[in-house]
Amino acid sequence: MVTTTPEALPRSVSTAAATGSASVRIATAPLDDLVAPARGRALLRHRLTLLGADALTALVATTVLVLLPAGTPEAGLLLTGLALLVLWPALLAAAGAYRPGAARPVLRAGTLLGLGCWIATAVELGPANGVWLIALTAVLMLGSLVVRRFAGRPQTRILLVGERSAVDLAVDELGRPGHSFVLAGVAADSAEGPDELADLAARSDADAVLALPAPELDPVQLRRLGWELERRGLDLYVGTGLLDVCAARTSPDRAGDLGVLQVRGSLRPGPRRLVKQVAERVLAGLALLVLAPLLLVLATVVRTSTRGPALFRQTRIGLDGRPFTMLKLRTMSVGSDRPDAALADRNESAGGVLFKMREDPRVTRVGRVLRRYSLDELPQLVNVVRGDMALIGPRPALPHEVERYAVDPLRRLAVRPGLTGLWQVSGRSDLSWEETVRLDLSYVDNxxxxxxxxxxxxxxxxxxxxxxxY
Known part of the structure; x- marks a missing residue:
């Protein structure tokens, strides 16, 4: 028996146990919290939008094709252009370009259209008209790709099914922006069969079921669940258990009849790594030449405004745990970099590893301006040229911070620290330690x-x- 409660889903699912022998927990968000419309409507609107945009692109491109050549267009060229108004959307549909997130099908449809234009050029239209047709093919492909880039993905209402811990994690992730899934309901620790789960998804007005790892969902049950969902016109998604792994690193494969997912590493030596290292050193060197007058002025202001040197040198931990001396324009009074027990209880960084204060009394007036515009970081271009740092990478860590690292944060040391990175562009000091680590690990792994x-x-x-x- 399934128990349904109408309360809004929190960031972590906490639902009462179902009555009787059933172990199903259901929480359904109220209508105000569900962004997606009723099942299937969002997908239909998305497809109609893409179809209309593709048809409009074909109309504009064909009109240009017919009118741009000097003189009266040939009848064959005119008929071919008119035929493309219907042929291009048909090719896109046949290639599967109206499914969510479909970019490769656009390339396949464009390849088929280009091949057809080449044949038409060789057989009937001639080389002069063939140039216009090939140009039209390129315009149509580019237009359809741009349309899909800005249209995004339609929102999909899902029913979460799986073990409680996996469901809790999924609910937390679904609360983050940047995806197209909307929660329609949750069935945690479900002992129900595939037909009951499919019925529950239909009653929840879901578009699909997201099946997460659970002892009850073995390969046979998953296959049967897929059959039942297919009968009801719903989709099945299967969670891999992976976290912070981008799709570009994965590819499906098979081991006999078992579906598997290959996850490729991101730090293997190769030409991409060499390109990054050489390009960043060259760019850092050029930036130093261009910014040399500005650096000289800033160093003079720092040196004359407060007692002490213009440059601040500090030991940081770099690639593979090797220490190096990082350069910055000094933003604090001399000696303020040493730990201050009086300020320890004013640390605003959650997690305790980093130390951050919005109104740090040790920061000078000039230093506040430099930090506000990140100008104090410019001398680190020297570190990039030396090879101690990269232009882009994780935040460079202090030795006492690394001493407190658990297993996961040590992964940050697998690459050179960066002058900027995901941490810096996602909030910097406003982020908690856990969020900082997760962003850095996501960068390293992807x-x-x-x-x-x-x-x-x-x-x-x-x-x-x-x-x-700050």
Whole structure:
């Protein structure tokens, strides 16, 4: 027997035990908390939006194709352009480009269209018109990819099914932004069969069931659950148990008839690592040349405003636990970097490993301005040129912080620390220690040149907004 409670789902599920012998716990969020509309409508609207945008792209591109060439367009070219108005959306549909998150099908459809245009050029239209058709194919592909990039994914209402601990973690993750899943209900520690779970998903007005690891959901039960959901027009998602692993690192495979997921490492030596290291050193060297006058002015201001040197040198821990001397423009009075027991109880960083204060009395007036605009970090470009640091990477750690590291934070030392990184562009000092570690581990485990480029772009916004800079 299933017990249903209408209270809103908290960040961690805590539902009363069901009555009787059943071990199902259900919590259903009230309608105000459910962003997605009724089952299937969001997906239908999303597909219609994509279809309309693709048709409009084809119409505009075809019009340009017909009108741009000088003189009156040939009849064959005109008919081909009109045919593309129907052919392009049809090719996209056949390739599966109207499913959520489908980018590769657009490339497949474009390849088929380009092949067709090449054949038409060779057989009927001639080379001159063929150039326009190939250009049109490129425009259609680019337009459809841009449409999908801005349209995003439709929201999917899901019923969570699995062991209590796995469900609690999933509910917490679903509370974070950046995904398209909306919680419709929870069945924790369920002893119900596949047909009952499928009925429950339908009653919850869910689009799909997300099955998480649980002893009751063995391969046979999962297969039967998929059958029952298919009969009701619902989808099945199977949780892998992986956390903070990007899709680009995974690929499905098979071991006999058992489906498996390969997870590739991100830190293997290769040309990408060499490109990162060489490019960052070159860019840091060029930046030092360009910013040399500014650094000279800032160093002079620091040196003359308070007693002490302009540059602050501090030992930090770098790649593989090797210590190095990090450079910064001094923002505190001389000697303030040593631990102060009187300020220990004023630490605002949750977790106790880092020390952060919004109104730190040791910071000078000039230092507050430098920190607000991250100008005190500019001398670290020298560390990048030396190879001690990278332009992008985890936050450089102090020796006494590393001494307090548990197993997971030590993973941060597998790469060079960075002048900027996910921590810096996601809130900096406003983040708790746990959030800082998770961001850094996510960077290390999912590193790519593309991720570095995105962090570099976000750094500009982080510096302008001053969020967490104190």
């Amino acid at each position: 590193w790519s040149l593309g991720l570095d480029a995105r962090i570099a772009l976000r750094t500009v916004g982080a510096v302008v907004s001053h969020r967490g800079a």
